[in-house]
Amino acid sequence: MNIILIGMRGAGKSKISRRLSVLTKRDVLSSDLLIQYDNAGKSIPEILADNAGDWRAFRDMEYATLQKICALDGNIIDCGGGIIVDVDEDGSEIYSERKIELLRQNGRIVWLKGDIPRLAAKVKGDAKRPSLSETKSAEEVMMRRLPFYEKAADIIIDIENLSKKELTAQVHEEISKYL
Template sequence: MNIVLIGMRGVGKTNIARRVCFLTKRPVMSTDVLVEYEVGLPIPELVAQQGWPAFREAEYHVLRKLTTMDGLIIDAGGGIVVDLDDQGREVFSERKVDLLKANGRIVFLSGDVERLATKVAGDPRRPTLDSRTSAVDLMRSRLPFYERAADWTIDVEGKQRSDIADDIAARYT
């Protein structure tokens, strides 16, 4: 069984995944890092050159490979629970969530949207969002998707990342 961490940009998925990895001795895999490896471009460049649909498709192909493995900690990108419809709007991704659930437990790390939006603003490692959509609006629109996908939700506000990782490791090992 894999442990899959989902949540908004900046919520602490990577930090917590590394701590869970240390505690459980399971390898951690980042979907974003694997996408960059697969396509040979940093995500911001991929999105700028080929668009969000190309990124979401690359993400799906990475998941197809990852979910054939067992015993991983999966640090999922912030949009792992979405795909794009014909008009380019985000919709819940049945195909990606089904892959993750087939051999994993999904932990939604929830945090204050306003704080997270401020935290990730201007981070050059993250692709820019569609100019029509503010980070706050995007995060709020994804909340129901995260909640729908989650087997367990943890509110990270006011908690130490190490304590959250300890709870996850205790529950799933």
């Protein structure tokens, strides 16, 4: 069974997955890093620029990457913040049944839930993170995604006021009930 971490930008998924790896002796697979690997090491903003800012194309890359990741067992999967969405014909984000179905086939999904204004402020201006929308603020996009995260999650952990060590211990304790 895989341990899958989802959450908004800045929630600490990558740091917690690495700490959890030490505790559980499991490898970490990052969906974003694997997409970058498949695109000659380009950053996510560069990949988007190469695709004329087409988030739908990126979500399809994400799905293809998940097909590879989810064929493996016993790992920690560090998901990009938008793993729970796809893009419809109108360009709007919708809940991604296909990606969540893949993740659920062989894992438990842990949502690292955080305060949206704090997370939006934390990642604001980070050049490694592409703009989520031409018309909406990051905070607005994150608010719209809340029900998608909740629907996808098997376990919800509030990250606020916890150190990385405390958060890792809580994730480990909750996920251990399924291992």
